[in-house]
Amino acid sequence: MSDRENASAPALLGLFGATLRRDLLLAYRSRGELFNPLIFFLIVITMVPLGITPDPVQLARLAPGMIWVVALLATLLSLDSLFRSDFDDGTLEQYLITPQPLYLLVLAKVLVHWLVTGVPLTLLAPLLGVMLSLPASGFSPLILSLLVGTATLSLVGAIGAALTVGLRRGGLLLSLIIMPLYAPVLIFGASAVASAADAMPYVSQLAVLGAMLAVAIVSAPFAAAGALRVSANG
Amino acid sequence: MVINLELVNLECEREDRILFTGLSQRLSGGDVVQIEGPNGSGKTTLLRVLTTLSNDYSGEIHWCGQPLQRVKYDYLQQLLYIGHLPGVKKNLSPLENLRWYASVRGGQAQSTLETALAAVGLLGFEDVPCFQLSAGQQRRAALARLYLNPPPLWILDEPFTAIDKRGVSALEDLISQHAERGGLTVLTTHQDMKLANLVRVNLTQYRPGARHE
Numbered sequence: 428m429s430d431r432e433n434a435s436a437p438a439l440l441g442l443f444g445a446t447l448r449r450d451l452l453l454a455y456r457s458r459g460e461l462f463n464p465l466i467f468f469l470i471v472i473t474m475v476p477l478g479i480t481p482d483p484v485q486l487a488r489l490a491p492g493m494i495w496v497v498a499l500l501a502t503l504l505s506l507d508s509l510f511r512s513d514f515d516d517g518t519l520e521q522y523l524i525t526p527q528p529l530y531l532l533v534l535a536k537v538l539v540h541w542l543v544t545g546v547p548l549t550l551l552a553p554l555l556g557v558m559l560s561l562p563a564s565g566f567s568p569l570i571l572s573l574l575v576g577t578a579t580l581s582l583v584g585a586i587g588a589a590l591t592v593g594l595r596r597g598g599l600l601l602s603l604i605i606m607p608l609y610a611p612v613l614i615f616g617a618s619a620v621a622s623a624a625d626a627m628p629y630v631s632q633l634a635v636l637g638a639m640l641a642v643a644i645v646s647a648p649f650a651a652a653g654a655l656r657v658s659a660n661g
Numbered sequence: 662m663v664i665n666l667e668l669v670n671l672e673c674e675r676e677d678r679i680l681f682t683g684l685s686q687r688l689s690g691g692d693v694v695q696i697e698g699p700n701g702s703g704k705t706t707l708l709r710v711l712t713t714l715s716n717d718y719s720g721e722i723h724w725c726g727q728p729l730q731r732v733k734y735d736y737l738q739q740l741l742y743i744g745h746l747p748g749v750k751k752n753l754s755p756l757e758n759l760r761w762y763a764s765v766r767g768g769q770a771q772s773t774l775e776t777a778l779a780a781v782g783l784l785g786f787e788d789v790p791c792f793q794l795s796a797g798q799q800r801r802a803a804l805a806r807l808y809l810n811p812p813p814l815w816i817l818d819e820p821f822t823a824i825d826k827r828g829v830s831a832l833e834d835l836i837s838q839h840a841e842r843g844g845l846t847v848l849t850t851h852q853d854m855k856l857a858n859l860v861r862v863n864l865t866q867y868r869p870g871a872r873h874e
Contacts, residue, residue, distance in 0.1 A: 438767055445764030449750075449757065456752040456790075517746025524712055525765050526737035660715050 442527045446535035453512075454543045460508070461543050464501035468548055471497045472555040483560040490559035491569070491620035498548050498573060499613055502580045503605065505544045507598050509536065509588040510655065519592070523659055529652035537585045537648065545577030565624035568633065575636045576616040582640075582647035583608045589654035612639060664725055664739070664813050664845055665689035666711070671720035673706050680706055681867035684720070690813065690843040693836055693856050697849075698864035704849040705745055707864070708818050711847060712742045741811055745818045747803030751792040755783050755802035758791065762806055769809055777808035782828070797823040807835060815839065817848040 454461060475493055476486060513519040522532055552573050553566055561569065587605040591597030619632035671684040680703030688694050696704045709715040711722070713733060722729040724736045749758050755778055763769035778787050781801040791799050800823050807815065815836075821829050829852065836846050837856050 441764045441767070445761050449753070449761045452757065453750060453752055512750075515746075516750060517744050517748040518750065519748075520712075520714055520742070520744050520746070521748040521762070521765075523714055524737055524740060524742055526734055527765065660717060 439527065439531060442525070443531045443535045446532055447539060450536055450539040451542070454539060461547070464505045464544050465547055465551060467504060468497055468501045468551060469555070471500075472558060475559065486559045487562055487624065490556060490561040491565065491624060492617045493559060494552055494555055494561075494569065495573075495576075495613055495617040495620065498552065498577065499580060499609055501548055502544055502577060502584060503602060503609075505540070506581075506584040506588045506605070507591075507601060509540055509585060510592040510658075511588075514592045514658070519655065519659055523656060529655065530648045533585060533589075533648040533651045533655070534644075537581050537651075540585070541578050541581040545581055546574070548577055549573040561620075562624045564626055565620050568619045568623040568629045571633055572616040572619045572636055575633070575640050576612050579612050579636070579640045579643045580609060582643040583612075585651040586647055586654055589651040589658060591658075592655070593658035612636065615639070663690045663843060666814070666845065666847075667721075667723040667726075669721040669723065671707075671710070671718055671722070673703055673710060673718045675703070675706060675717075679869045681864045682869050684862075684864075684867045686862055688845055688847065688860070690845050691840050691858060692845055692860050693840050693854070693858055694845070694847045694860045694862060695850065695854055696847065696862050696864065702864045702868070704864060705818055708742075708744075708816055708847065708849065712740065712744075712816055713737065736814075739812045739814045740816065741806060741814065742816045743803050743806065743818065743820060747800060749791055749799050749802050751799075752790060754786075754788045754790055755794075755798075755805065756787040758802055759805050759809070763809055766809070773809060777805040778802075780808045781805045795823075797825060797828070800824055801828065804832065807832075807839075811839065811844070813844045815844065815846040815848070817846065819849055819851075821850050821852050 472494065475489065479489065480486065510519065513522065522529060525532065549570055552569055556566055556569055584605055586608075587601045590604060591601045594600065615632045615635045619629040619636070622629040622632065666688045668684055668686045668688075672682040673680045684707075696707060698704050706715065710718045713729065713736070724732050729736060749755075753761075756774060759774050759777060763774060775784075775787065778784060781804050783798060783801055783805065786794060786798060791802060794802070804820065820832060824832065833854065833856060836848075837858075839846055840856075840858055
């Protein structure tokens with residue numbers, strides 16, 4: 428590697444790549460914490476048949492919404508730590524004085540968040556679908572909608588995490604800020620799976636989820652970057 | 662080109678208390694500027710304003726004759742800031758920390774990174790996670806950035822904290838070399854600096870006569 432022009436494309440990829448690699452390494456080093464949302468997801472879904480009813484017919488009706496709600500809450504649980512350690516050790520200040528777009532840096536961090544929470548949740552979901560006797564036709568839309576939906580959840584959640592990172596007890600506030608923004612994702616995600624389970628078309632709901640993801644990729648990192656500047660200023 | 666940083670009538674306020682007001686000072690390349698003042702007098706606040714992290718001030722700042730907000734991108738490229746929190750990830754080794762910093766700042770060869778770590782005395786510790794290192798060694802992991810093809814403007818908030826005597830004198834040498842090359846260093850410290858071209862800015866002189874509640 429040699430010295431590069433700071434604004435050139437390789438340097439931008441360097442920023443994105445280096446942050447991606449570093450955050451994946453950090454996630455690997457503290458891998459114990461990665462299991463928290465997964466365990467939460469697993470435990471809650473396991474409790475549903477015990478707490479409500481073991482009847483497969485009723486469980487199948489509950490399954491799409493239940494899996495989606497718990498996946499959403501599990502994502503929410505993991506959000507608080509997105510920028511927390513950066514804020515605490517001063518790395519956040521270094522991000523803000525980088526002469527490169529903060530957008531890419533936030534995008535890299537969110538991508539890592541999705542890879543270590545959204546993707547494992549998605550992979551675990553079919554197993555939980557079996558436990559809740561989800562009809563066979565519901566499995567592929569469950570995986571697809573969660574894959575697209577959790578990415579949107581990570582992106583939108585980054586805005587809330589960035590806004591509350593400067594507060595000592597931002598956890599509750601984070602949930603309040605983010606919940607209304609999560610509602611559309613939940614509605615379309617759960618509805619896609621429910622339609623498929625009833626053997627109805629579900630492509631339109633998936634298309635809406637895709638559109639939400641596209642809007643979130645373009646705009647959420649900007650909003651989060653702005654929020655980080657505000658948080659660091661205080 | 663000689664770099665310069667001009668503060669015009671700068672005023673900072675914190676929690677309805679004016680920290681300093683009417684601060685005007687011209688800092689140019691070759692200077693080592695020590696910001697002085699007791700605890701809570703606004704040293705760190707001033708440094709954060711100079712790094713653009715905080716825009717909670719009134720007055721003007723000019724970088725090489727241009728308003729800071731207009732040349733912010735160029736300015737940030739010329740800036741190296743080590744804050745009161747050094748930005749070292751405890752779960753990463755000094756080498757991994759430095760590698761990320763270097764990639765974000767435009768990329769450096771592996772050998773350059775190792776030379777920088779050797780210069781701050783972390784050779785042999787480059788692969789040890791930072792949480793196993795002492796406070797001084799963690800500080801040194803951050804200071805290694807000063808050896809990586811450094812930009813002309815350094816802003817250092819208490820760089821000598823937790824550093825031993827030999828480390829302090831090595832750092833002083835580095836700062837005076839930087840000044841000889843035409844670089845500008847702005848720092849806060851409670852140590853006595855023994856440098857020839859030291860400019861002292863004492864914030865107590867700019868404290869307002871009356872505080873408003």
